[in-house]
Amino acid sequence: MPDIRPTVGSGALVLNATYEPLCVVSVRRAAILVLTAKAVCVADGDGVLHSARDSLPVPSVVRLTRFVRVPFRAHVGLSRRAIFARDGWRCAYCRGPAETIDHVLPRSRGGRHSWENVVAACARCNHTKGDKTPAELGWRLPAPPTAPKGIAWRVLGHRPPDPRWVDWLDLREPEAA
Ligand SMILES: [Zn+2]
DSSP: OOOOOOSOOOEEEEEOTTSOEEEEEEHHHHHHHHHTTSEEEEEEEEEEEEOSSOEEEEEEEEEESSOOOOOOOOSOOOOHHHHHHHTTTBOTTTOSBOOEEEESSOGGGTOOSSGGGEEEEOHHHHHHHTTOOHHHHTOOOSSOOOOOOSHHHHHHTTSOOOGGGTTTSOTTSOOOO
């Protein structure tokens, strides 16, 4: 394997041979795919990668030369960062900056740890809410929480998308509120 020293830390978007977005990998991994002819670079990033013998532009988007069948991951993993990203880092109750995760129906009352029952919340609202439901406090959620959908979420998760990837990821979908 060539000794590649990437100059940037951001990742590269990998497309299937059919241009379907698959995943995000490190720039180093994307460069190796290109150097071993497993992928072609379709959009350059910033800078140049150097190896002992080669140098090539930092890949930002690469396309696999052969189609790979990928098991379809239907569900977006429920993580703290993913919940914050879905809710725009805003408290679901007061719209202030969110620092905590709140279970809408409290866990002590049988509330599940699922996309439909978690929201980002500020510490103050979370503390005030305690073991109560929003209805008991006269609070209203702007919309019922749902699992994020769409190809961008499946590929990116909580990662902020690189602007060079918008042509391949349908980022014009309405954001899950
Ligand atoms: Zn709040």
